[in-house]
Amino acid sequence: MSGLLVSLQDAVVQGVLWGIMVLGVYITYKLLDIADLTVDGSFAMGGCVCAVMILNFHVDPWVSLGVAAAAGMAAGAVTGLLHTIFEIPAILAGILTQIGLWSINLRIMGGKSNVPLLKTDTIMSKFIAATGLSKQAAAMIIGIGIAIVMISFLYWFFGTEIGSAMRATGNNQAMIRAQGVNTNWTKLLALTISNGLVGLSGGLVCQSQKYADIGMGTGAIVIGLAAIVIGDVLMGKLRSFASKLISAVVGSVIYFVIRAMVLRMGMDANDMKLLSAAIVAVALCVPVMMNKWRIKKSYTEGGE
Amino acid sequence: MLDIKNVRKTFNKNTINEKKALNGIDLHLNEGDFVTVIGGNGAGKSTMLNMIAGVYPIDSGKIQIDEINISRDPEYKRAKYIGRVFQDPMLGTAAGMEIQENMALAYRRGQGRGLAWGIRTSEKSYYYEALKKLGLGLQDRMTNKVGLLSGGQRQALTLLMATLKKPKLLLLDEHTAALDPKTAKKVLEITQEIVEEQNLTTLMITHNMKDAIQIGNRLVMMHEGRIIYDVSGEEKKKLEVEDLLKKFEEASGEEFSNDRMILAK
Numbered sequence: 001m002s003g004l005l006v007s008l009q010d011a012v013v014q015g016v017l018w019g020i021m022v023l024g025v026y027i028t029y030k031l032l033d034i035a036d037l038t039v040d041g042s043f044a045m046g047g048c049v050c051a052v053m054i055l056n057f058h059v060d061p062w063v064s065l066g067v068a069a070a071a072g073m074a075a076g077a078v079t080g081l082l083h084t085i086f087e088i089p090a091i092l093a094g095i096l097t098q099i100g101l102w103s104i105n106l107r108i109m110g111g112k113s114n115v116p117l118l119k120t121d122t123i124m125s126k127f128i129a130a131t132g133l134s135k136q137a138a139a140m141i142i143g144i145g146i147a148i149v150m151i152s153f154l155y156w157f158f159g160t161e162i163g164s165a166m167r168a169t170g171n172n173q174a175m176i177r178a179q180g181v182n183t184n185w186t187k188l189l190a191l192t193i194s195n196g197l198v199g200l201s202g203g204l205v206c207q208s209q210k211y212a213d214i215g216m217g218t219g220a221i222v223i224g225l226a227a228i229v230i231g232d233v234l235m236g237k238l239r240s241f242a243s244k245l246i247s248a249v250v251g252s253v254i255y256f257v258i259r260a261m262v263l264r265m266g267m268d269a270n271d272m273k274l275l276s277a278a279i280v281a282v283a284l285c286v287p288v289m290m291n292k293w294r295i296k297k298s299y300t301e302g303g304e
Numbered sequence: 305m306l307d308i309k310n311v312r313k314t315f316n317k318n319t320i321n322e323k324k325a326l327n328g329i330d331l332h333l334n335e336g337d338f339v340t341v342i343g344g345n346g347a348g349k350s351t352m353l354n355m356i357a358g359v360y361p362i363d364s365g366k367i368q369i370d371e372i373n374i375s376r377d378p379e380y381k382r383a384k385y386i387g388r389v390f391q392d393p394m395l396g397t398a399a400g401m402e403i404q405e406n407m408a409l410a411y412r413r414g415q416g417r418g419l420a421w422g423i424r425t426s427e428k429s430y431y432y433e434a435l436k437k438l439g440l441g442l443q444d445r446m447t448n449k450v451g452l453l454s455g456g457q458r459q460a461l462t463l464l465m466a467t468l469k470k471p472k473l474l475l476l477d478e479h480t481a482a483l484d485p486k487t488a489k490k491v492l493e494i495t496q497e498i499v500e501e502q503n504l505t506t507l508m509i510t511h512n513m514k515d516a517i518q519i520g521n522r523l524v525m526m527h528e529g530r531i532i533y534d535v536s537g538e539e540k541k542k543l544e545v546e547d548l549l550k551k552f553e554e555a556s557g558e559e560f561s562n563d564r565m566i567l568a569k
Contacts, residue, residue, distance in 0.1 A: 157419075160421060162417050164401075164408065164417075165417050167398070168409055170400075172398045175397060176409065177380050177383070178388045178396070179383055179409050179410055179465075180383030180414040181380055
């Protein structure tokens with residue numbers, strides 16, 4: 001029983017830390033209507049950069065988190081430039097960056113596919129040393145704290161003039177261009193900010209699990225989409241922008257809790273990606289099928 | 305005010321689908337001119353408006369507003385001078401955003417956008433009064449998403465947004481064509497009120513010849529990418545729909561076969 005409790009606590013912590021990434025996915029997918037596949041690469045990049053900063057350069061763990069976020073932003077900007085200046089479709093631009101990042105991430109880690117952080121300080125270990133809390137409680141507090149800061153930042157930012165113009169870009173590009181906004185700029189900015197959050201999340205996960213791995217971002221975009229879908233199902237009734245952002249993080253937590261439970265029930269961990277993909281596919285299919293069914297049902301022969 | 309000199313545009317150049325959309329347009333608008341633009345399908349009316357707005361680059365020629373050459377400016381830069389309403393009511397507003405948010409976006413047309421709050425409390429009363437003047441009851445629904453509005457309401461809102469910050473030039477691209485006759489009439493009334501009140505220089509494309517004659521102080525007829533008839537003042541007031549049809553046949557050597565225009569009698 002206590003084993004279950006521990007694995008659930010672990011799942012919640014993971015959910016919160018990955019939730020920062022989900023916020024990034026939310027910006028591109030929900031606000032700008034772009035499915036940005038850079039995420040898989042920029043998440044791993046955040047982790048790799050963070051690990052190398054701490055281990056090889058002995059940079060403060062908090063500062064390395066900032067560097068991880070900056071690295072993610074740079075990755076997002078590359079996708080943004082490919083998509084806006086060179087008009088490559090967003091999905092393809094994201095894939096190109098993601099594939100390129102695989103090699104770059106290996107270079108960052110000096111050719112190794114894995115960098116452990118066993119004997120070095122992390123933000124979690126520092127926090128534990130300062131407060132005497134348990135490992136999980138420390139990670140949870142840090143995760144929730146950062147999530148609150150990021151949600152507040154996004155709530156503020158998307159209320160500003162630039163942020164409003166970005167939301168309008170996702171709504172109707174013709175309209176916002178007619179109001180004098182360069183939509184290339186807003187899209188580039190959105191991709192940059194989004195991947196900054198993704199890189200930050202990668203750095204957090206790396207410090208929490210005490211290693212960075214070249215494959216740690218694989219499938220991140222699907223996890224992000226699944227979390228958004230779950231959040232939408234649970235809290236879709238709430239309309240305010242703040243609650244939408246919160247629901248992205250909550251969705252992430254629920255995703256990892258579900259994951260922990262099905263793994264405990266004996267599911268092979270290798271099947272987890274299939275489950276994530278299925279969740280997203282079903283969530284995307286259901287509304288379309290419902291609509292088709294409704295149209296079919298509403299037809300009457302008539303004419304008499 | 306607006307000066308268009310020998311503007312040309314060919315779409316799909318050197319392909320089988322080559323289409324000379326604008327064949328040397330010359331047009332000069334004076335401050336406060338309200339010009340209606342008519343012509344058959346494919347005459348280049350919408351293309352002309354899109355070229356002025358900068359949706360596509362022109363091949364040659366010059367477009368100036370108040371002596372400022374905007375020929376090579378991108379669309380978002382020209383927005384500083386130009387307010388626009390599109391034919392499709394969905395195009396002019398952001399459906400997922402509130403009415404007041406849409407207005408706040410439009411109120412900052414052509415200005416640099418920074419990290420100041422996207423909508424200030426002090427603006428809201430201004431928007432309230434502006435919406436009230438439309439007479440559609442939208443002032444009590446300012447926090448509603450625009451997606452909840454009807455096509456006519458959205459078009460009226462777009463019109464209001466285009467003129468919230470006074471534009472040097474207002475471009476109306478058949479902005480009532482997608483509306484039912486009653487709503488179209490209402491939106492047209494609102495158009496006239498706003499243009500008159502602000503003394504806006506306006507280009508309005510219409511398919512309705514009666515409207516083209518009754519509204520504005522000047523009428524321009526286009527055919528095959530050229531302006532073939534330009535009339536203003538007293539002469540325009542005395543025009544009849546039959547005169548326009550005759551003029552069209554004279555200038556083009558064709559029958560006016562657009563049934564939408566014939567029906568519009």
